[in-house]
Amino acid sequence: MAEAEMINTGPTEQPGPLSVVSTTVNGIRVVTLAGEIDHHTGGTLRQALDASSTPRPRVVVDLRQVTFMDSSGINVFITAHRTLSEAGGWLRLAAPGAAVMRTLNIVGVDTLIDCRETLQQALDG
Numbered sequence: 663m664a665e666a667e668m669i670n671t672g673p674t675e676q677p678g679p680l681s682v683v684s685t686t687v688n689g690i691r692v693v694t695l696a697g698e699i700d701h702h703t704g705g706t707l708r709q710a711l712d713a714s715s716t717p718r719p720r721v722v723v724d725l726r727q728v729t730f731m732d733s734s735g736i737n738v739f740i741t742a743h744r745t746l747s748e749a750g751g752w753l754r755l756a757a758p759g760a761a762v763m764r765t766l767n768i769v770g771v772d773t774l775i776d777c778r779e780t781l782q783q784a785l786d787g
Contacts, residue, residue, distance in 0.1 A: 696727035699735035
């Protein structure tokens with residue numbers, strides 16, 4: 663396996679209980695989230711997933727530390743998936759916990775957006 667090059671762009675400024683750290687691994691943007699995704703933090707998530715300045719953007723969202731997600735997060739992920747796909751890229755969700763995966767399953771997002779059990783699986787494709 664190729665060695666991963668990591669570039670830490672630092673934490674994103676946001677109010678509320680969602681922390682966002684964006685890094686790059688082998689040309690893939692990895693957005694690591696921690697906390698809750700709800701109507702209060704949806705804007706922060708939307709901003710973190712914006713890759714409009716990147717040609718053929720590839721984004722993996724690491725959900726390991728997300729403890730709660732409501733329909734606001736679902737909507738942001740669906741919009742980001744469509745936007746990234748239209749730009750010739752993709753979105754993958756990695757390592758969702760049981761509660762988040764249940765939400766993804768219930769609304770069928772896991773059939774629309776590629777969900778992987780681990781971050782490494784999401785990076786490997």
